[in-house]
Amino acid sequence: MTLLSYNQQILAKALELIAERGEVTVTELSHEMHLQTYKEHKRMLDGLSELFKAKSLSRLRQGVYGRPQEQKQEDKRAVMWRILRMRRRVAVDDLVEMADVAPDYAKEWLRMLVQRGVVRKHQQPGMKGSWQLINDPVDMPEDDTKANRLRELRKKKKEAAVSVIDGALKQLQTIGEALSKARYAITTMEEGE
Amino acid sequence: MGSTVKFKPTFVQTKNVRSFETLMQGLMIGKGGAGEGDERLGCIWGRAGRGKTRTVQTWAARNGCVYIETVSVWSELDFLQKLCQEFGLRQIPGRRGRCFDAIIEAMTMSNQPVFIDEIERFGQKFLEIIRDLVKITGGIIVLIGEEELPHLMKQNRRVWSRTYRAMEFEPVSPTDVGLYVSQCTGLHLSPPATEIMHRASGGDLRIVRRDTINLAHAATSLRRTGEVDAELAAIACKCGLKGD
Numbered sequence: 053m054t055l056l057s058y059n060q061q062i063l064a065k066a067l068e069l070i071a072e073r074g075e076v077t078v079t080e081l082s083h084e085m086h087l088q089t090y091k092e093h094k095r096m097l098d099g100l101s102e103l104f105k106a107k108s109l110s111r112l113r114q115g116v117y118g119r120p121q122e123q124k125q126e127d128k129r130a131v132m133w134r135i136l137r138m139r140r141r142v143a144v145d146d147l148v149e150m151a152d153v154a155p156d157y158a159k160e161w162l163r164m165l166v167q168r169g170v171v172r173k174h175q176q177p178g179m180k181g182s183w184q185l186i187n188d189p190v191d192m193p194e195d196d197t198k199a200n201r202l203r204e205l206r207k208k209k210k211e212a213a214v215s216v217i218d219g220a221l222k223q224l225q226t227i228g229e230a231l232s233k234a235r236y237a238i239t240t241m242e243e244g245e
Numbered sequence: 246m247g248s249t250v251k252f253k254p255t256f257v258q259t260k261n262v263r264s265f266e267t268l269m270q271g272l273m274i275g276k277g278g279a280g281e282g283d284e285r286l287g288c289i290w291g292r293a294g295r296g297k298t299r300t301v302q303t304w305a306a307r308n309g310c311v312y313i314e315t316v317s318v319w320s321e322l323d324f325l326q327k328l329c330q331e332f333g334l335r336q337i338p339g340r341r342g343r344c345f346d347a348i349i350e351a352m353t354m355s356n357q358p359v360f361i362d363e364i365e366r367f368g369q370k371f372l373e374i375i376r377d378l379v380k381i382t383g384g385i386i387v388l389i390g391e392e393e394l395p396h397l398m399k400q401n402r403r404v405w406s407r408t409y410r411a412m413e414f415e416p417v418s419p420t421d422v423g424l425y426v427s428q429c430t431g432l433h434l435s436p437p438a439t440e441i442m443h444r445a446s447g448g449d450l451r452i453v454r455r456d457t458i459n460l461a462h463a464a465t466s467l468r469r470t471g472e473v474d475a476e477l478a479a480i481a482c483k484c485g486l487k488g489d
Contacts, residue, residue, distance in 0.1 A: 105270075134306040138314070149254035150303045190330060 061085075062099045063108055066117055075118045128153050132161055133192040136171070141184045161195065168193050250464040252457060255428045259421040259450070261414045262300050265289065268412050269304065272358065272385050284409035285379045287358075287387035290394045291414030294449035298362060300414075301389055305360050314362040315371075324371055328359075345374070349381055358385035365390040365397050372397065376404050416448020425453055426473070430461045433471075438478035445482035456481050 065085055069076040078097060087093050100117060103109045112118045131151040136142050147158040162183050165171040170193055175181035256262075272287050291297055298314075305312040311331045315324065325344035329337045332351035338344045352359070364371055375386055388394060395411045398404050417425075422443045423434050434442065442460075446452040460473065460481035469477055 130309070131306045134309070134312075135302060138302045138306065138312050145254040149256050150299070150306060152256065190333065 058095070059099045059102055062096055063103055066100070066103075066109060067119075070117070070119055075112055075116050078115045078117075081117075128157070129161060129195055130192060132158065136165075136183070136185055137188060137190075141182055143180055143182045145180070164195055165193065248470065250430055250432060250461045252429055252461040256303055257421075257425045257428050259296065259424065260418060261291075261296060261421075264412055265300055265304070265414075268410055269358070269387075272387070272409050284407055285383060285385050286375070286398075286404065286408040287385065288395055288398055288408055288411035289387060289389045289414065290391060290411060292391060292416075294451045295414040295416065296450040297389055297414045299450075301360050301362065301387070305358075308357065310357045310360060311355075312360040312362070315364055315366065317366055319367075321370065321374065324367075324374070345377075348378060352378060352382040352384040355384070358387055360387050360389060362389040364388050365394040368397065369401055372401055372404050376401070376407060379407055417443070417446060417450050417453055419443040421450075422446065422453055425450075426457050426460065429454075429457055430464075432460065432464060432473050434473045434478065435475065437475035438473045441475055441478040441482060 062081070062085070066076050066081055069080060069084060073080075078093075078100065081100075082093050082096060085096065087096060100109065104111050104117070108120055109117045110119060110121045128151055132147050132153065135147060135150050139146065142162075144155050144158045144162070147153055147161075148155050151158070162171060162173070165183070166173055170185065170187050170189065171183040172186045173181050173183050268287060268289075272285070289297055289301065302312060304310070311328070313324075313327055313331060319327070322339075322341050322344065325341055325348065326337050328348050329344050329351075332348065332355070334347055334351065338347055361371075361375070364375070375388070378384065379386055388398070390397075398408060398411070419439045423439050426432055426434050426442070442453065442456055445456060460478065463469075463477055463480045464473070467477065467480075
């Protein structure tokens, strides 16, 4: 007795055939599953349709199925950029809803665009702000916020390292002066003293 | 002390959104395959405030599609040049014929649908251009507009015969209202509260959104938790104008 649901059985068989042949037709699948009647065939077609909707399989052509397409994570900034270009004027809430991003992320991105002169912020006292596209370069401006942050971090690390070295140099200088004094004292010491 | 109820903007899968996604799946199936038909045009229509544009823009932005919202002063050349720009052409031709050729080339290369909003304001003028683009490239173009759009397309037999489906964005249903409030605020509406909010909206999604924001404020200030009753829903709906 099988523990798999009917759709899981279809999926397992379909993936097995796809692994062998690259794709599978509904006729091949029906044959491989030993379906005898039209009713059974129809049930399988319904199952395939559900699997396609659930993105467990991809439909290559009519009646031909293939491996599920890999869901690539769309760059959120690219989605926000398209929304801004479509609407010309956006609020943070628009980006949160339509691009599915966090409000702080959307605000930071809009701030970067304001610095670049791509959008202008409008805000009435006590109201939520909106950002208007004033200069459309068509291609998305590169977001260098992260690069700037790394640059700042590197600068701080460099300053910290230089200050440690300066401190060490000062100490060495003090030691050097003390040693010079000691040397002078020893060399100027009279015999038998 | 009751906790704060916040409104979180969320793209809610209403019935219209689900129907739109089904339409897009139907249009996309067979693109470039053996089962490809001639019906490469889609039509999305409905009254203002039903969420057509927002749904289409969200889908187009998430899938990297070309989307154009027409402007009333556009000439045919402006329209074609805008299409060229949205297809990412670096040098946009100054003549209609060359623009058209450039778009043909871009559409042939791309598998993504093109969305054109508020096309009905130009009458038949741009429909013929769109029909030619679809006929030559086999690409998918989805037109979005108000009630006049399907009538306009039906008047042009050659356009209508290439239309896969005309989908109406229907008024939001009570189920959609409940789903929207639940997903954006985490509050659950009682059946009478759903009925009040649905009636107040007149099927308009913008009014549902506004009343949901009011509801979150009212629930916070009155320190209400749990299921939203009719009284609270009435308070939220009275804060704004009513739909018809």
